[in-house]
Amino acid sequence: MTATTILLRDAEAALRLTAQAGDLSPLEAAFIAWLCAEPPPSTVADALAPPLRRYEHVALAAFAEAAGWDVDASKLDDGLHWLVAVALERAGMPAPVVTDGIAHLALGLAARKRSWLAEWHDRVLGVGSINVAPTWLTGGGAIVRGLAASCTAELRLALASRGVVASAAADGPALLEQLVHGDLPEDALHAQVVLAALRWVRRAAPVVLPGQATSATVTDLLRNVPRSLQQWPWEEKPKTKNSRAAKWHVDNEYHVQALLWTILAPIFPDLKREEYAAQIGPIQPRVDFGIPSLRLLVEAKFARDRSALKNVVNEIAQDASSYFTHAGAYDSLLVFVWDNEGHTQDHHLVISGLRQFNRVVDAVIVGRPGHMTDGALSAAAP
Structure with a gap:
């Protein structure tokens, strides 16, 4: 001590x-x-x-x-x-x-x-x-x-x-x-x-990061998700005799939210799940995550195909317009997108579009790793 x-x-x-x-x-x-x-x-x-x-x-x-x-x-x-x-x-x-x-x-x-x-x-x-x-x-x-x-x-x-x-x-x-x-x-x-x-x-205070965290700190963390996925369980056969072959599917937005929580919760103790933005008449906008100490909202999106990836820009345009209508606990938004088909050629265009919105501080798009396929994705529920 x-x-x-x-x-x-x-x-x-x-x-x-x-x-x-x-x-x-x-x-x-x-x-x-x-x-x-x-x-x-x-x-x-x-x-x-x-x-x-x-x-x-x-x-x-x-x-x-x-x-x-x-x-x-x-x-x-x-x-x-x-x-x-x-x-x-x-x-x-x-x-x-x-x-x-x-x-x-x-x-x-x-x-x-x-x-x-x-x-x-x-x-x-x-x-x-x-x-x-x-x-x-x-x-x-x-x-x-x-x-x-x-x-x-x-x-x-x-x-x-x-x-x-x-x-x-x-x-x-x-x-x-x-x-x-x-x-x-x-x-x-x-x-x-x-x-x-x-x-x-x-x-x-972030528990493992030196210095003062900012929204850019969160962006940098999420940009490194592809590196984290290098060790993501996707096994063709059991690793040990007493275990099953594990495949950790990311097949919908709920799975993406779970991934983000796993990454951010140990680092930001004030991370909140399903945070509510200021009410607009009878509507109560809800965002996936909030970090009050940074006044930052984090929205997760799951893009099942190329069309859905491009449509993320329209979805965030509608969401952002309702999140910041009144002064509240948050004043900025970070967007995280899981690109399920890995259309990397579109990432720059989508990120550029998202960055144009006034309250969006940045956007991160992560493509599904090539090894995470087993022919079952076409049958996955939206």
């Missing part, structure tokens, strides 16, 4: 003690519950009783909406309209909502899908930018809206754990250095946010 590991362990223990020692307000408790994807605190129900006529209750309802807790959307909208009509200054002093950093965050989440609220939220951020309390929450309300703003590494990482922002490459090392040097918060709320950030750094 290294000295750094010991220091981090001690820092985490101290953070837990601090987090457990202090009391949180109902709004603070709701913020932490949303941040950690936990059930709503017991204080939430009373605060959500309509009509919402305190800014703290409106902000708490916004967290409830973001967390998927039981909240009446019409009552929340009523509270938001009431809040927008409240003066931002009182006797020359900023109204409480203007300086409350947690309220900035909650209302920023609500404003992500309400353009009329976004305009008001911009004014709140403008008036309160130099008066946010606590100061370490400065910038949080802006970055959850996708606006450019400076904020602390722990806040950006904690919010990244909920998929509402992307963390910067320097955030993880900055947080770890801060903890190793004993720069620890003294209040329970801040300590819980730092703990959430630390969990995300550990969970999101």
Whole structure:
């Protein structure tokens, strides 16, 4: 065990003690519950009783909406309209909502899908930018809206754990250095946010890759799939007397997804299966995989013949148009295609077409290896 590991362990223990020692307000408790994807605190129900006529209750309802807790959307909208009509200054002093950093965050989440609220939220951020309390929450309300703003590494990482922002490459090392040097918060709320950030750094960091992973890292991994397939079991007779001849067929899109999961899951601990993109009316687009720490979606395609290979471009055009209609946890797409007939002469053309779509960061096409044939593919189900 290294000295750094010991220091981090001690820092985490101290953070837990601090987090457990202090009391949180109902709004603070709701913020932490949303941040950690936990059930709503017991204080939430009373605060959500309509009509919402305190800014703290409106902000708490916004967290409830973001967390998927039981909240009446019409009552929340009523509270938001009431809040927008409240003066931002009182006797020359900023109204409480203007300086409350947690309220900035909650209302920023609500404003992500309400353009009329976004305009008001911009004014709140403008008036309160130099008066946010606590100061370490400065910038949080802006970055959850996708606006450019400076904020602390722990806040950006904690919010990244909920998929509402992307963390910067320097955030993880900055947080770890801060903890190793004993720069620890003294209040329970801040300590819980730092703990959430630390969990995300550990969970999101690739476990076998040095340095900071990017979408290009995933692309490079998948481009090396042909090398992996050199040892793919495809036996004419058993290798040992107590085994059967094994042929690991890749005959449909489900098999391709299994292959990708096998490659990516050990490396990216936050890999998610069948990730959902932002809802469009009654439609809930679903993507094969998501890597939240990279804000990257990965779509697998199985092209049974040459016509299907060329049609992948049309399929991704339709898919990509529905995946990114609203701000969400992901902002880019990587396409992986299994070319079952190995039409390598078309790969460059298809990849070039896929790369033209705005959110597609790259595409990888892998042709079925020549040794993986046994005359049964024509009978395989789609």
